[in-house]
Amino acid sequence: MTLEDKVDTLARVLKKYMDTQSLRTKTSTINFFSERGGQIQFGIIPPRYEVIERDGKSSRVISRDGAVLVEGAPPNPEKPGYLDWENKKVTFSLGDKDIGDILYALSRGNVNKNGELVSLYHKNVVGETEVGKTFKIKPGEQNSSGQSTFLVEISDVTNKRRVSIFVTGADLMRLEVGLRAALPLVLGWIG
16 A cells, blocks of 8 residues: 555545534534423534635635524324424524524513514425424423523424423523524634
């Protein structure tokens, strides 16, 4: 085996290792679970890049924006103790502007006329079908320990699917810190 072959093999092994490391970062999530409500999780989708050649120089540019993917599933009534990810999964993609709206709303703590801290609506066209989805955070009641609670909800309005979870103020702080940390990754500033 020549030195060039050894270097190529080493490069392939390193690339494979780096790919597995980046997959690990993509799958790290913040999770919220409730036996009655189901589970909502937040995970980072980094931007996609492409290399372009211009005037003999190559540059790496973002070809697809990053996001925080919110996924949720309600409990499966046919299988107690399990979630219905297969049939009733709901997803919502938070772009950098959505993350900014959420962080700003949480820092202010003011509710809108519908009693919501955060209310986002996305409309997409899939084929010839218009799909509407919402992401909401509302103040709730105090729990049995005297802690404030908040309702975190995602819904697919078109398919009439919804996942609603009550979380504590500490959980909401965990979400806020996670979104603050995710923003530079979503924007492609680091990573």
